[in-house]
Amino acid sequence: MNTVGSPRYAPEWLALREDADARARAERLLGPLRDHLARGSAPDGALTVCDLGCGTGSMGRWLAARLGGPQRWFMNDRDPALLEDIAARMPQRSADGSAVEVVPQQRDITQLTAGDLEGVGLVTASALLDLLTADEVESLAAACASAGSAVLLALSVEGRVELDPYDPLDADFAAAFDAHQRRADGGRRLLGPDAVEAATAAFERNGARVFTESSPWQLGPDDRALTGQWLLGWVAAACAQDPSLEAASGEYLRRRIETCEAGGLRAVVGHRDLLALPADAAGGGPAGTASL
Numbered sequence: 001m002n003t004v005g006s007p008r009y010a011p012e013w014l015a016l017r018e019d020a021d022a023r024a025r026a027e028r029l030l031g032p033l034r035d036h037l038a039r040g041s042a043p044d045g046a047l048t049v050c051d052l053g054c055g056t057g058s059m060g061r062w063l064a065a066r067l068g069g070p071q072r073w074f075m076n077d078r079d080p081a082l083l084e085d086i087a088a089r090m091p092q093r094s095a096d097g098s099a100v101e102v103v104p105q106q107r108d109i110t111q112l113t114a115g116d117l118e119g120v121g122l123v124t125a126s127a128l129l130d131l132l133t134a135d136e137v138e139s140l141a142a143a144c145a146s147a148g149s150a151v152l153l154a155l156s157v158e159g160r161v162e163l164d165p166y167d168p169l170d171a172d173f174a175a176a177f178d179a180h181q182r183r184a185d186g187g188r189r190l191l192g193p194d195a196v197e198a199a200t201a202a203f204e205r206n207g208a209r210v211f212t213e214s215s216p217w218q219l220g221p222d223d224r225a226l227t228g229q230w231l232l233g234w235v236a237a238a239c240a241q242d243p244s245l246e247a248a249s250g251e252y253l254r255r256r257i258e259t260c261e262a263g264g265l266r267a268v269v270g271h272r273d274l275l276a277l278p279a280d281a282a283g284g285g286p287a288g289t290a291s292l
Helices: 011-024 025-039 058-065 134-149 170-181 192-205 223-241 244-259
Strands: 045-053 071-077 100-106 122-126 148-166 209-214 218-219 266-277 287-292
Touching: 011 058, 011 148, 011 218, 025 134, 025 148, 025 266, 045 058, 045 266, 058 071, 058 122, 071 218, 122 209, 134 148, 134 192, 148 170, 170 192, 170 223, 170 244, 192 209, 218 223, 223 244, 223 266
Parallel strands: 045 071, 045 122, 071 100, 122 148, 209 287
Antiparallel strands: 148 266, 209 266, 218 266
């Protein structure tokens, strides 16, 4: 068994996780987001959305059809292969039947500025926030505040994994994985499970009102393929962080994969979604944090 596996962000992996992502995203955040967007329509009536690290477009496929009115989606990713034919994979109509326009853009989203967001009503991303550094999150919050953009960041890891049935090694792999998520990567110290807390503070410092909501993956017998691939990646990352776990990883994975393939393994993988609304459009009150 290969514990390293294929790249986590290959199109195959993104396709495998899309259904679980869609089930997990916090729909309750859409209420305050819709209220905000209704108060700030663009002159032409269209909502301009900037999707950061869009991958194959799963966030757009989930969100565009849940928001009304004409929409213009700028799909940003640094991998040109993921942007190929992305317009054809997006919905053509919004929730009320209005047109959805899609514009792919190859770019490094860590270099985003307020000027890049001029006229953007909504900045969104999925499974991205925990891959940023504290400085990058601060820069993103400042750019969105300057542009007056609302922000919806979905599926950021929060360092909680629950596996049923329990295995004595679960906690060791979980701790090593969390440490790997916080690793220094090419001189960048990633936020990992600390991302939502850091982003909440950054957006509040820039005057936004922040809402957060739990959005865990809840994987059961119908998710065997995803759970199995997630386990391989989870254990591989843990071993990369703590090589002392390598000796136990093979037997651990054998037990876990056998149980998974038999339909007996359930997993809860903690994520959290964050909505940040400009203070002057969030009810007029002071900035603050709310869990819906």
